[in-house]
Amino acid sequence: MSYAPDESPADLLLERSNFIGGFLGNMAYGVHGTLYFVCAYLLIRRRRKVQMGFFWLVYITLLFALATIYVACGIKLSEMLWIDDRNYPGGPVQYQNQLFSNYVQLLISSSYNFMTFMADGLLVYRCYLMYSGSGARWIAVLPFLLYLPSTATSIIMLYQASRPQSNVWAQTAANYGIIFWSLSSTLNVLASILIVGRIYFLKKQLNDTLGPDHAKAYTSASAMFLESAALYSITSIIFVGTYARNNWFQNIIVPVLGQITCIAPLLIILRVAYGRAYTFKTMLTSTRIDWGTMSTLDPSSTEDSPNDARRLAPVTIPASGLHLRSNAGSATLADSTKDTTVTFPIPSTIDLEYNQ
Structure with a gap:
């Protein structure tokens, strides 16, 4: 049935x-x-x-x-x-x-x-x-x-x-x-x-x-x-x-x-x-770029990631009037008519301020 x-x-x-x-x-x-x-x-x-x-x-x-x-x-x-x-x-x-x-x-x-x-x-x-x-x-x-x-x-x-x-x-x-x-x-x-x-x-x-x-x-x-x-x-x-x-x-x-x-x-x-x-910004230079500031971050890190694995990476930037600030200290680069290659460790935060 x-x-x-x-x-x-x-x-x-x-x-x-x-x-x-x-x-x-x-x-x-x-x-x-x-x-x-x-x-x-x-x-x-x-x-x-x-x-x-x-x-x-x-x-x-x-x-x-x-x-x-x-x-x-x-x-x-x-x-x-x-x-x-x-x-x-x-x-x-x-x-x-x-x-x-x-x-x-x-x-x-x-x-x-x-x-x-x-x-x-x-x-x-x-x-x-x-x-x-x-x-x-x-x-x-x-x-x-x-x-x-x-x-x-x-x-x-x-x-x-x-x-x-x-x-x-x-x-x-x-x-x-x-x-x-x-x-x-x-x-x-x-x-x-x-x-x-x-x-x-x-x-x-x-x-x-x-x-x-x-x-x-x-x-x-x-x-x-x-x-x-x-x-x-x-x-x-x-x-x-x-x-x-x-x-x-x-x-x-x-x-x-x-x-x-x-x-x-x-x-x-x-x-x-x-x-x-x-x-x-990631696609251009693998960096995060804002007006007047260039910051480089480890793309695979999170907020609480330890900065133990480091690799040197070059970035070419105009050197005239440039101020380099990092978590290790700061330095002022001399004026130059040529681009300067700055090498820094990743992961770390580095701000490159360019005064036009």
């Missing part, structure tokens, strides 16, 4: 995929939450050392808040599907399709779109950061040109899906949805390729400047994977393929992708908090 509901095998498969996807999404949310609190702790503790630390703290907090809304509304929707309205004609699948415009599903879709907007924006910014100091800075414009239509189509898709008797699988909304996710995935893949390409191009320069041991923090395979947000790109490609074919597997991917959308930026910002992420 079977107690299966009076539904087609196809509908039951969709329900199973929704059920599995919800659990996997909640597991991914746990990973997201752990990374958020670790990253927030580091940004607060190292707030004086992390450039734009307050901005990144607000950024990850907003991402976490959106992800929390996404998960909470997903739980509420499951409650409505399986408990409150489980006798809806046609079952949970028809309930979800025909009542997509209710506030719970709108909050789920809106929070997801905002998370995508923020994650894609970070990738565009990282591309700009990578190429802003090079002669090929125009390359950074390419992801931005995809970012604008991607954002616009996501808003249109959400509007179309929220209309009465419509949903994200309806023809009009689905057309915009395919365009939106295709543009977003293309942006992610393009940005990932550009970032990895830039890192690979700078690999020899960083090895020569920092030495192979210290350069690993920037040029290792794991660093490339994290800096390029490849996890986000790969998952979004899988989702676009399943969504375009209206395959049931999309229901498993969507909740996980919603959290990976936040996890990938968190992994980048976590490297920022540790002082291991790429910056414009």
